[in-house]
Amino acid sequence: xxxxxxxxxxxxxxxxxxxxxxxxxxxxxxxxxxxxxxxxxxxxxxxxxxxxxxxxxxxxxxxxxxxxxxxxxxxxxxxxxxxxxxxxxxxxxxxxxxxxxxxxxxxxxxxxxxxxxxxxxxxxxxxxxxxxxxxxxxxxxxxxxxxxxxxxxxxxxxxxxxxxxxxxxxxxxxxxxxxxxxxxxxxxxxxxxxxxxxxxxxxxxxxxxxxxxxxxxxxxxxxxxxxxxxxxxxxxxxxxxxxxxxxxxxxxxxxxxxxxxxxxxxxxxxxxxxxxxxxxxxxxxxxxxxxxxxxxxxxxxxxxxxxxxxxxxxxxxxxxxxxxxxxxxxxxxxxxxxxxxxxxxxxxxxxxxxxxxxxxxxxxxxxxxxxxxxxxxxxxxxxxxxxxxxxxxxxxxxxxxxxxxxxxxxxxxxxxxxxxxxxxxxxxxxxxxxxxxxxxxxxxxxxxxxxxxxxxxxxxxxxxxxxxxxxxxxxxxxxxxxxxxxxxxxxxxxxxxxxxxxxxxxxxx
Amino acid sequence: xxxxxxxxxxxxxxxxxxxxxxxxxxxxxxxxxxxxxxxxxxxxxxxxxxxxxxxxxxxxxxxxxxxxxxxxxxxxxxxxxxxxxxxxxxxxxxxxxxxxxxxxxxxxxxxxxxxxxxxxxxxxxxxxxxxxxxxxxxxxxxxxxxxxxxxxxxxxxxxxxxxxxxxxxxxxxxxxxxxxxxxxxxxxxxxxxxxxxxxxxxxxxxxxxxxxxxxxxxxxxxxxxxxxxxxxxxxxxxxxxxxxxxxxxxxxxxxxxxxxxxxxxxxxxxxxxxxxxxxxxxxxxxxxxxxxxxxxxxxxxxxxxxxxxxxxxxxxxxxxxxxxxxxxxxxxxxxxx
Numbered sequence: 001x002x003x004x005x006x007x008x009x010x011x012x013x014x015x016x017x018x019x020x021x022x023x024x025x026x027x028x029x030x031x032x033x034x035x036x037x038x039x040x041x042x043x044x045x046x047x048x049x050x051x052x053x054x055x056x057x058x059x060x061x062x063x064x065x066x067x068x069x070x071x072x073x074x075x076x077x078x079x080x081x082x083x084x085x086x087x088x089x090x091x092x093x094x095x096x097x098x099x100x101x102x103x104x105x106x107x108x109x110x111x112x113x114x115x116x117x118x119x120x121x122x123x124x125x126x127x128x129x130x131x132x133x134x135x136x137x138x139x140x141x142x143x144x145x146x147x148x149x150x151x152x153x154x155x156x157x158x159x160x161x162x163x164x165x166x167x168x169x170x171x172x173x174x175x176x177x178x179x180x181x182x183x184x185x186x187x188x189x190x191x192x193x194x195x196x197x198x199x200x201x202x203x204x205x206x207x208x209x210x211x212x213x214x215x216x217x218x219x220x221x222x223x224x225x226x227x228x229x230x231x232x233x234x235x236x237x238x239x240x241x242x243x244x245x246x247x248x249x250x251x252x253x254x255x256x257x258x259x260x261x262x263x264x265x266x267x268x269x270x271x272x273x274x275x276x277x278x279x280x281x282x283x284x285x286x287x288x289x290x291x292x293x294x295x296x297x298x299x300x301x302x303x304x305x306x307x308x309x310x311x312x313x314x315x316x317x318x319x320x321x322x323x324x325x326x327x328x329x330x331x332x333x334x335x336x337x338x339x340x341x342x343x344x345x346x347x348x349x350x351x352x353x354x355x356x357x358x359x360x361x362x363x364x365x366x367x368x369x370x371x372x373x374x375x376x377x378x379x380x381x382x383x384x385x386x387x388x389x390x391x392x393x394x395x396x397x398x399x400x401x402x403x404x405x406x407x408x409x410x411x412x413x414x415x416x417x418x419x420x421x422x423x424x425x426x427x428x429x430x431x432x433x434x435x436x437x438x439x440x441x442x443x444x445x446x447x448x449x450x451x452x453x454x455x456x457x458x459x460x461x462x463x464x465x466x467x468x469x470x471x472x473x474x475x476x477x478x479x480x481x482x483x484x485x486x487x488x489x490x491x492x493x494x495x496x497x498x499x500x501x502x503x504x505x506x507x508x509x
Numbered sequence: 510x511x512x513x514x515x516x517x518x519x520x521x522x523x524x525x526x527x528x529x530x531x532x533x534x535x536x537x538x539x540x541x542x543x544x545x546x547x548x549x550x551x552x553x554x555x556x557x558x559x560x561x562x563x564x565x566x567x568x569x570x571x572x573x574x575x576x577x578x579x580x581x582x583x584x585x586x587x588x589x590x591x592x593x594x595x596x597x598x599x600x601x602x603x604x605x606x607x608x609x610x611x612x613x614x615x616x617x618x619x620x621x622x623x624x625x626x627x628x629x630x631x632x633x634x635x636x637x638x639x640x641x642x643x644x645x646x647x648x649x650x651x652x653x654x655x656x657x658x659x660x661x662x663x664x665x666x667x668x669x670x671x672x673x674x675x676x677x678x679x680x681x682x683x684x685x686x687x688x689x690x691x692x693x694x695x696x697x698x699x700x701x702x703x704x705x706x707x708x709x710x711x712x713x714x715x716x717x718x719x720x721x722x723x724x725x726x727x728x729x730x731x732x733x734x735x736x737x738x739x740x741x742x743x744x745x746x747x748x749x750x751x752x753x754x755x756x757x758x759x760x761x762x763x764x765x766x767x768x769x770x771x772x773x774x775x776x777x778x779x780x781x782x783x784x785x786x787x788x789x790x791x792x793x794x795x796x797x798x799x800x801x802x803x804x805x806x807x808x809x810x811x812x813x814x815x816x817x818x819x820x821x822x823x824x825x826x827x828x829x830x831x832x833x834x835x836x837x838x839x840x841x842x843x844x845x846x
Contacts, residue, residue, distance in 0.1 A: 078721065
């Protein structure tokens with residue numbers, strides 16, 4: 001069915017929005033048609049999420065209007081958007097950890113029995129049916145607390161589907177998913193399109209937009225720079241439109257000069273997570289830990305840094321670092337930039353300055369007191385070096401875009417002047433422009449002699465950045481590849497343990 | 510795949526959460542058994558009656574406090590609300606000895622709800638943190654009562670006999686007031702579990718932002734919660750007068766922290782989203798049993814507060830240990846990243 005003949009299901013008409021003095025959206029128009037997926041591309045801070053929140057009734061446009069089935073409509077609250085069957089999957093899961101999965105999926109819409117009571121059994125059954133349809137193996141009766149990010153995202157998707165959404169807005173839904181889960185999600189999206197649902201797909205991943213969408217809109221600095229059927233774009237063009245310039249070299253060249261041994265890990269083990277991990281990282285070297293989600297890569301970093309208990313030895317520049325003592329690890333010159341920046345890396349309510357100086361407060365003291373002037377100076381220096389985009393350094397970190405938040409986390413740890421950087425998913429959920437900046441930064445740090453051990457699920461990033469790649473599978477290191485011999489196939493062969501694939505990868509093409 | 514593991518281990522977490530009430534019952538049973546072995550009269554008809562009389566008013570306050578705590582808020586003003594309606598009950602009966610008891614109970618609840626409305630306005634619309642807002646109204650309400658009562662006192666002699674009989678007689682050793690409160694606990698517990706409005710209290714306390722995005726009217730929920738808490742406290746004031754007969758302006762002073770302690774001992778999380786009215790009532794019962802057991806065992810009375818405090822710490826530590834163990838257990842099989 002061609003939805004275009006019927007006019008858009010939901011449209012934004014010249015919508016503008018400012019926060020304080022900052023313009024988030026300038027006269028953005030966007031039309032969502034039945035049975036179509038519409039890709040919304042843009043760097044972080046381009047206004048994509050603001051537009052999604054306006055369509056969802058969370059915030060209200062200053063100017064412009066929304067049209068539902070061609071008629072002007074005002075969503076005064078998320079509830080009003082929901083009753084118009086506009087469903088949103090937000091970037092960060094918005095779930096209730098203390099309620100069951102079934103209650104989370106059906107919040108506000110639970111089936112009732114006599115006297116208006118919630119029919120818990122029917123609720124669990126309908127969520128179980130929904131999960132069966134999605135191919136998800138989760139028990140609807142369990143609590144959400146303790147679910148992985150991917151699990152939470154699946155609950156969010158089920159929530160949107162259970163509402164029989166006519167319009168589904170997805171704000172970077174794949175950022176936390178494995179490739180398998182992403183493929184699954186797209187299968188669901190295609191099924192929804194066949195049911196004439198209009199989909200708005202917000203993403204950084206250009207290849208995903210081109211694979212799944214029929215229409216494309218690109219935002220830059222809050223304004224639409226291009227919009228139209230996907231056939232009118234090429235991926236390279238889309239990148240140029242997003243960043244306003246061509247990204248000549250995505251990955252900086254690596255010289256691969258090895259210095260002195262920086263980190264030496266022997267027989268590192270933690271029950272249930274990983275075992276017999278031996279690895280070395282030299283000064284000036286970037287080593288990537290690749291593997292599937294769940295292979296134990298993040299746990300190895302946490303073990304080395306001493307967040308979780310471990311067995312085995314960790315030697316940093318010739319000195320043994322005791323287990324389960326992150327302060328000792330920091331003194332030895334280690335720094336860990338964690339995977340989940342919102343939960344582990346930042347205090348969102350505090351300002352950029354407070355966050356950036358959190359790890360070095362004791363060094364910035366003047367007498368017994370913290371020195372605001374020195375804190376500000378240090379932060380200003382790092383934010384200049386990392387090209388941080390923030391209105392004021394005193395703004396809460398929560399107001400920054402994902403890429404800029406990651407820069408604050410990085411500056412916090414770089415300010416401790418580490419000699420050995422452990423970094424987990426350095427560019428997850430970050431737009432192409434900021435990603436390239438972070439890559440150049442990591443390369444520059446390495447060429448200045450820093451040793452880097454990086455966990456990444458982004459294969460092009462692993463191949464583009466690393467001098468050496470260690471592949472983990474089920475808690476063990478199963479393969480090592482040099483930059484020269486590495487290919488996506490070779491890494492995946494080790495990561496999945498498929499012998500046949502391994503053979504193919506080793507044969508010359 | 511990890512999802513199956515998550516399923517199995519998540520079930521375990523749910524079981525642990527439920528085990529809390531079972532554990533409380535076990536402690537309660539052990540305590541009753543031990544005390545009865547030392548003093549066989551402890552669980553005689555009079556002993557049971559004493560405990561139930563002690564626990565009734567606290568348990569009633571616990572219903573409202575639980576609703577507020579579930580939303581990750583707190584209401585410290587319950588004891589002052591109780592004080593006002595307790596004295597008001599006496600005043601009404603003194604002026605109109607023939608007033609219908611049910612009507613007076615309704616008036617008590619309504620006055621409580623009206624006072625709760627002030628808390629609701631401050632928290633839901635003024636954006637004042639509930640700890641501060643209700644600390645303020647705790648003193649304001651009590652001060653207003655002192656100004657109104659001016660050292661006056663209500664005596665049992667000016668109260669109708671039928672009204673006092675609510676607390677002194679009943680079915681077997683169970684006073685009527687205890688039956689009323691038991692019914693309210695059952696109703697409130699059922700409502701919180703089986704009605705959408707009840708689940709919204711849990712949702713708001715579990716993740717307020719998510720509640721907003723899910724279309725839940727958070728200010729409305731907060732308002733209803735503080736109104737209910739006030740109404741339960743107001744009703745508790747009426748029962749307080751029935752129980753003690755003699756009431757002055759200090760009635761109920763200090764009960765607010767005792768009530769919060771009972772809720773926490775009963776498994777209501779101070780961080781919101783977790784707990785039940787029934788659990789809180791069991792917590793109140795446990796505290797009442799301990800205080801009666803101490804008397805029965807001839808332990809000096811000043812140990813009571815120490816033991817209540819220690820029990821609170823044990824309850825909180827237990828929660829922490831259990832949740833850490835559970836997380837560790839879940840993580841051990843589900844390494845991610």
